[in-house]
Amino acid sequence: MHAAIQLLQEKWTLHIVRALLDGPMGFNELGRAVGGCNPATLKLRLDHLEELALVTRTVHSYMPPRTSYALAPAGVDLQRVIMAIDGWGREHLPSARPHG
Amino acid sequence: MHAAIQLLQEKWTLHIVRALLDGPMGFNELGRAVGGCNPATLKLRLDHLEELALVTRTVHSYMPPRTSYALAPAGVDLQRVIMAIDGWGREHLPSARPHG
DNA sequence: AAAAGCGCTATAGTTTGTCAAGTGCCAACC
DNA sequence: GGTTGGCACTTGACAAACTATAGCGCTTTT
DSSP, X not given: OHHHHHHHTSTTHHHHHHHHTTXXXXXXXXXXXXXXXXXXXXXXXXXXXHHTTSEEEEEEETTTXXXXXXXXXXXXXXXXXXXXXHHHHHHHSOOSSSOO | OHHXXXXXXXXXXXXXXXXXXXXXXXXXXHHHHTTOOOHHHHHHHHHHHHHTTSEEEEEXXXXXXXXXXXXXXXXXXXXXXXXXXXXHHHHHSOOSXXXX
């Protein structure tokens, strides 16, 4: 539990997982999808997530560089957490667009 | 969603809420319960949580100082999130003691 | 031929969190 | 009755985390 919180409170981690729920992505694409994470932090997070087997990294070609990141099963299981956060946020956080 | 993640990824926030799920606590007591958060950060977080109405602060006496922090309804609702994280952690994170 | 994009890495700079000490007062202890 | 320790914090110097920007070698697009 402590370890899980520790992991999830690292900046961008949850955003990364949420973005990857929409399907595999390349490095820069992912950076944009999460809302502008800088490459240094992004790589740090992805390495960490790969190490913990939440994410898999697949190199399609070295030159030109082409890589994709995808959620592993453990990562997909975080969807429950993300949905819980989403639900809570909608209910309790002031929304920018109350209706549309 | 973005705002919710933003909030929950601040260091100690989830630990604080989890600790308060066990009941109201004083400032220093809470600091110990979350595992050693420093008072500066702790106050910052509590102020933020109070502002967002996740936590209520009650002053019982000014001198000697006696204050307690408790979860407001919006804070209690985070229990779903915390349980989701807990469940995920147990299933997917290497545990220090696999059985007891 | 020039420009833009890929997946990164390096470096410097800003933000965020930490440690230690200290405040003013009271309760308990010796 | 004087000392110690605890309460809820605050302050200020420091370290760790994160950010912005530039650049690499190469291909694709214009």
